[in-house]
Amino acid sequence: MNRRDWLKSFAATAAPRPAAPAPNRVELKTERLTLRHKWTTVMSSSDYRDTLHLAFTSGGITGRGEGAPIVRYKESAESARRAVESVKGFLEKADPGQFWKVLDEVFRRIDGEWAAKAAIDIALMDWMGKRLGVPLYRYFGLDPKDAPVTTFSIGIDDPAMTREKVKEAEEFPVLKIKVGLDTDEATIEAVRSVTQKPLRVDANEGWKSKEEAVRKINWLEKQGVEFVEQPMPAHMIEETKWVRSRVHIPIIADEASLRAADVPKLAEAFDGVNVKLDKTGGILGAYRMILMAKSLGMKTMLGCMISSSVSISAAAHLSPLVDYADLDGNLLISNDPYEGVTVQRGRLVLPDRPGLGLLPRKRT
Numbered sequence: 001m002n003r004r005d006w007l008k009s010f011a012a013t014a015a016p017r018p019a020a021p022a023p024n025r026v027e028l029k030t031e032r033l034t035l036r037h038k039w040t041t042v043m044s045s046s047d048y049r050d051t052l053h054l055a056f057t058s059g060g061i062t063g064r065g066e067g068a069p070i071v072r073y074k075e076s077a078e079s080a081r082r083a084v085e086s087v088k089g090f091l092e093k094a095d096p097g098q099f100w101k102v103l104d105e106v107f108r109r110i111d112g113e114w115a116a117k118a119a120i121d122i123a124l125m126d127w128m129g130k131r132l133g134v135p136l137y138r139y140f141g142l143d144p145k146d147a148p149v150t151t152f153s154i155g156i157d158d159p160a161m162t163r164e165k166v167k168e169a170e171e172f173p174v175l176k177i178k179v180g181l182d183t184d185e186a187t188i189e190a191v192r193s194v195t196q197k198p199l200r201v202d203a204n205e206g207w208k209s210k211e212e213a214v215r216k217i218n219w220l221e222k223q224g225v226e227f228v229e230q231p232m233p234a235h236m237i238e239e240t241k242w243v244r245s246r247v248h249i250p251i252i253a254d255e256a257s258l259r260a261a262d263v264p265k266l267a268e269a270f271d272g273v274n275v276k277l278d279k280t281g282g283i284l285g286a287y288r289m290i291l292m293a294k295s296l297g298m299k300t301m302l303g304c305m306i307s308s309s310v311s312i313s314a315a316a317h318l319s320p321l322v323d324y325a326d327l328d329g330n331l332l333i334s335n336d337p338y339e340g341v342t343v344q345r346g347r348l349v350l351p352d353r354p355g356l357g358l359l360p361r362k363r364t
Helices: 003-014 077-086 088-093 096-109 114-132 159-168 184-192 210-222 237-244 283-295 309-316
Strands: 025-040 045-058 061-067 152-154 175-178 199-202 225-229 251-253 272-275 299-302 342-344 347-349
Touching: 025 077, 025 088, 045 077, 045 114, 061 114, 061 309, 077 088, 077 114, 088 096, 096 114, 096 283, 114 283, 114 309, 152 159, 159 184, 175 184, 184 199, 184 210, 210 225, 210 237, 237 251, 272 283, 283 299, 283 309
Parallel strands: 152 175, 175 199, 199 225, 225 251, 251 272, 272 299
Antiparallel strands: 025 045, 045 061, 342 347
16 A cells, blocks of 8 residues: 555544534424404304424524414315425425425425415524524515504404404404304494494405395495405406406405415406415415515405414514505414514514514413
8 A cells, every 4th residue: 555545544534524414303283272262254163273383493493383274275284294294304304594495395295285385484484584693574675664553353253242352452453354144234333333443354255146245345335344355255256356346445365365376367356465374385475475466566465364473473574565464363362382473552563583583482
């Protein structure tokens, strides 16, 4: 063995090999969120909601995400868990700094299950914000002072209980009222017997004919309603276009508007879109959808499902971009596991801590 070969051999045995990087850690937990009041819409009624929580740890930094599955799209906390489990091995080896690439692959591997995708997206974005040491609103170049007022939602109930709920929401300057039944007029009259605040109304596809929709929207305008969400079933785009030409207050798409690709075909039938992270697959999908709607001259709104402060805070970091916000899902529950975005006199106040800005809430 010559001297050169001997030195190479010695160096190979003497120099310590760099340790392989530890794999990322992905932890899942189903959280049962208890509602302060039974939550009733034209679609369902429940005392609780199950959401999927995800903790993604890489390089000693943990990002947290949440997905609130939407029953209408045949999702559940269990199906969301299975979806994340199917890509867990990939996530354990992925570079979270390349989150666009990572999420493209996650979306390719998971069919549907948009709440599961949202949980992954939110966790990666929280991780990135913490890694960079900035709150997410700053990552997107937004001014937290531009965050809008959020509505507080009143679910369907009898008139007496509706009045009590409205009284409990006294600090909120704008209310969102769930309608979509034969009792709509009685519901609004109950609200108006307590307050003259501006109202926004969500019919959740409850009005089945265009004539009913026109009649009710024109009546609601006289009651001080600012706009109506999804008056008719999502597939009735042409009928909604007909309705829009016969009313004077804006119509906002919700169930009809899932992701950015849906927006252009809605522009003639709706004045705006309700963007939800659990429909778009997370923060980045919501960002794309908001920009798409703005490019078409449509109003934009950030909405939510019943969720904890994880998902609500994630959406709130984009709220300076939009015209309206309905980010009260964490305010409707009694066992929120985290603190994040807060509300002062109805206005969203974004945390200035890195990432989502979450803090664990002490359990009582």
